[in-house]
Amino acid sequence: MEQQMPAIKAIALSVGGTPDPLIKSIEHHRPEFVCFLASQGTNHVTIKVRDLLGSRAGDIRFATELVDDENDLLECHRKAEKAIARIQTDGYAKDQVVVDYTGGTKNMSVALALAAIEKGYLFSYVGGSRRSKDGVGVVESGHEQIHTHVNPWDFMAVREKRQAAQFFNSCQFKACRDVLARLAENASTRKSVFRKLALVADAFHNWDLFRHIDARELCRKARLEELAEDHESWIARFAVNCLAMLPVLEKIIFSSAKGKKPSLELALDLYANAERRFAEGKVDDAVLRLYRLVEMLAQLQLLAGHGIDVSDVRPEQLPEALRDEYLAQYRNQRTGLVQLPQTPSFRLLRELGDPLGKAFATDAGRFKDVQKARNDSYLAHGFLSSKEATYEKLRDFVVDLGALKTASAPQFPRME
Incomplete structure (x- = not known):
């Protein structure tokens, strides 16, 4: 059973030329802190958002990071990182933060997503049922719809998964465990899977240190049978191969009287x-x-x-x-x-x-x-x-x- 998501406390938004999607996102999530990523040409929109919200803003705190050149991806990314750093400074938990990349130039949206993707935050986008320009323009006012997505980290993190595999296959089991633990920390819907994989890595770390009984207990906690049914084939295949090692581990423990005699x-x-x-x-x-x-x-x-x-x-x-x-x-x-x-x-x-x-x-x-x-x-x-x-x-x-x-x-x- 999935746990209910905590209330959203902070939101980072890229700013385009219209205030409507920003207002829709803020009213939907009702955060206590909002950080805009705006360009010099759209900073006035952030002011208009505050004016239009009026008393509905309540005690929301606002901050803005200004991009000098919205067509420069590196510049956008530097300022996006600063926007995310503002949120991190206030100590919000990963599942209390939403990143809304609806507005702004494509460079600004991409930059905000890149700056936030490894932080474990949720992502949000304001779409709509009606758009101008025969359906290909901006969403018409009053027809905005919020689309909240799980953290893409759950499905991507390609570099980290590859790194974990490299560590495991080179017998650096402790390093592998640490990478998987970070993956579990940053993930939103795959936390339990990465935690179990971290336990497996720790099990082989202990086995490698001749701590066979500890390795067996960690394998038990990892619930390898569940991992063997995972929809990601590499996880399922790995778990099946680990399950095949358990009888070997049991024989080592039993034949050596738990490591007290040669066998x-x-x-x-x-x-x-x-x-x-x-x-x-x-x-x-x-x-x-x-x-x-x-x-x-x-x-x-x-x-x-x-x-x-x-x-x-x-x-x-x-x-x-x-x-x-x-x-x-x-x-x-x-x-x-x-x-x-x-x-x-x-x-x-x-x-x-x-x-x-x-x-x-x-x-x-x-x-x-x-x-x-x-x-x-x-x-x-x-x-x-x-x-x-x-x-x-x-x-x-x-x-x-x-x-x-x-x-x-x-x-x-x-x-x-």
Whole structure:
């Protein structure tokens, strides 16, 4: 159910050669503030409007912005912006303002519309059932009709929609959310749609930060099922693709016990995250994610294949060949727990005869080269920026371990 529109408090009008449409618009909307956009040749019309309104004007405040050259579009636009700024200064809400572009030259009407279109105001035009000059001239006095339109921003905003899509598709989800939030603020009839899209962008922002539970809740609030039925095909298509991602998100949350243990789905998500960082050109971030993934693969295989939790290894789970060494080196002095880092985890896998441990040992030299490059980076221990080749070598190493089918990594939808 549509909410009743608030009372109009301010109106901006372009001024032509006759006062009748101006009076009709003012009497119809009954604002408390009127700002005229007039030329030097039509300023007298604004005075006549006030005279003709007389006592009917009540407490209306009037202001006028004068255009020096009504045939200069840039000059008209500068003065139109000043007229709109007068309204903004008084702090009126977007849905309390009407822009009437009926009068004035075409340049003045276009300028006023351009100055106001991104503000979220309503638009109004005074037409009529009878016109002079056999129906092609001005509306005859007494036959004026008000046509109030929703803000064209709802249907246009092409630049902003394109910008939102570019941000989303380049993984700048927070920036995308902010653009969509502004669209919702400026829109009059599509507010809920843009708010829902902003929630979706925020959901993927959280997913990208591994906040999977928050992402799921934001998707729920976005009501993707409703967006999937939107009349704008790009919105519906995007929502359908997002809906297809929800089972993937659920599997990540469930399989990892809400992010508390390693899982295949979580590992694939981490791989996809690394790929997104690399695509953004954030090589150091991408390398760190793959480095963590290598460790997670060992943790996952030990837990799933052997029931060993690397954060709390029981002595009897260790082969005799490693037991004394591991108990001496990896027992936490504060908690007493045996906790294994990356390389000892793979060594344990190899000793247990696990294929993943054997694959790691076979390629250990290649991994050490990548490990050194990672340790030399700014985000680890050094002062160098990781090169693209470092990431690519580490990615090849991960693939060659054979523990992941990287083609199954989740792919975020695109906003077209």
